[in-house]
Amino acid sequence: MNVLEIRGLGVDYQSATGAVHAVDDVSLDLRRGEILGLAGESGSGKSTLAHAVGRLLRPPAAITGGSVTFHRGDGTAVDVLALRNEELRAFRWREMAIVFQSAMNSLNPVATVGAQIDDVLRIHRPDLPRRSRTERAVDLLQRVGISADRRRSYPHELSGGMRQRAAIAIALALNPEIIIMDEPTTALDVVVQRDILYEIRALREEYGFAVVFITHDLSLLMEISDRIAIMYAGRVVETGGSRDLHRHPRHPYTAGLLRSFPRLRGPREELLGIPGTPPDLRDLPSGCAFHPRCGSAVAECSTRPPRLLDGVACLLNDEKGIR
Template identity: 60%
Template sequence: MSGAPVLEIKGLDVDYGTGADAVRAVRDVSLTLHRGEVLGLAGESGSGKSTLAYGMTRLLPPPGVITGGEVIYHPQAGESYDVLGLTDWNLRAFRWAETAIVFQGAMNSLNPVHKISTQLTDVLRAHEPSMGKAERTERAKEMLRLVGIAADRMDAYPHQLSGGMRQRVMIGMALILRPQVVIMDEPTTALDVVMQRQILGQLIELRERLGFSVIFITHDLSLLVEFSDRIAIMYGGRIVEEAPAKAVYRDALHPYSKGLLGSFPALRGPRRELTGIPGSPPDLKGMPAGCAFHPRCPQAFERCGVEIPVLSDQDGRTVACWLH
């Protein structure tokens, strides 16, 4: 991606708990998000994807603790800064205005006793207090139109909208302050495949129109292949491969990436057998020695069970595997 960096994660470590009982859920993760880019983050449940998202925005619930690393944000105007060092006041301004999150199960995040109009304008009232009531209402209507909902649904309650419409409202709420970075944590998991495609297609259209960057988190690699510019694969709290989306699909280097690709049917071309990945993700309390994936890897050899592979550059992409 040729755009300048907007968010840089450097060596981030996240633990749950403290002392001898601490469990490390994110291990030395480094990622760069560029302006206008969709960066996909894939991996099985428990691989650390959501913990990474909540860690980089300091939204970790207790007993989550950030134990190392930096999260450097590059605003459009002004100097870059480390999000992990912000005061509570500055952090409040950073969240939603600079970086917004569409949470997992977002369509159930709306308050059932308030109208859609109230929930959209409350965001503006909190973050842009100088904005008048008429201007707030007009901005809310504009965001609904952008996500494909008629402005006359402003006075509806959440239960009067379908699941797909509630999801669109949440995306509109995330974009209403025009943030530079939008983090989407499995936002379409509860929706059918037709609605998934509609919402993701609309998200890409909005990205092109408004110019924000996206970190899209999912366990469904087939979605990322179609909608992402780059894909990072996580396993056992680490990034094991990062490459352009087309390169991952055509020639994945890490055996885990290949296993994920073999777990969904091809939409085009000849039929192929779904292979999947044998075994289960590692227990973070007792990680295996060496490469965390080696107990499940069909290509593992002696070194894999002894040394942890580091991310190394392979023709403009990175992979953490002793095969390369």
């Protein structure tokens, strides 16, 4: 059962030269309790999509179309894009929470981590007495691997990994159905990355929330995700189970991403990066946006944009396109 449905979502940034289509006609489903990975190069629209779903965009960004529907456990549906300010305030943290890319920037530098958890509880659960809020803060910090005495620590007194764990604890404060994690392990060393990934999976098993995990590191998503969506130039170009994408990528861009990191097993292979650079969203190539960098492109790729059919947007897989 889906807990979140995104249909035809579009986001534009207004610039002096016109609208920049950062997210273009994106449709995705998030199933209850699953981890959905969202991957792509920098500038592919991953974070903009996440911020649009959480209604966190600010001018010059604007949602230009589509819908975002949240399905509660009791069967009721919420039109997220239609929520008014007070409704949106109640929806955030209680139904959907976000862990941002840099915990040092997202945490309040002049408040202890315990106080920041308490703020969420005090605002959204005014019925909870102070002692219960304190006990809840201690419990959350311990569940993400932070000792109780660190409740009185300020963000600058914590390591990068601990700050990220504290941000996850804040997101868990109200037991939301969905947690969006926007590159939560960026700039952390690989050992801390792995610890946090294990923690996320363990917490998901315990609490049953669904996760949208955003990163440019496809190898990371192979470890943690149930399904993966690949974005390029503001569009989803392939979706599928993490094992299927790893073993049988169907879009040339996905295959290029997979060739960009070494295999741990099997014969040695030369690492082959994707030639060229991501396109300028102000001046996208005609047809398929990936065709100037694609080794499998044919003439029709430069004139006809592919549709997302059976989980892949490539003319080579389009039943009405090229065989």
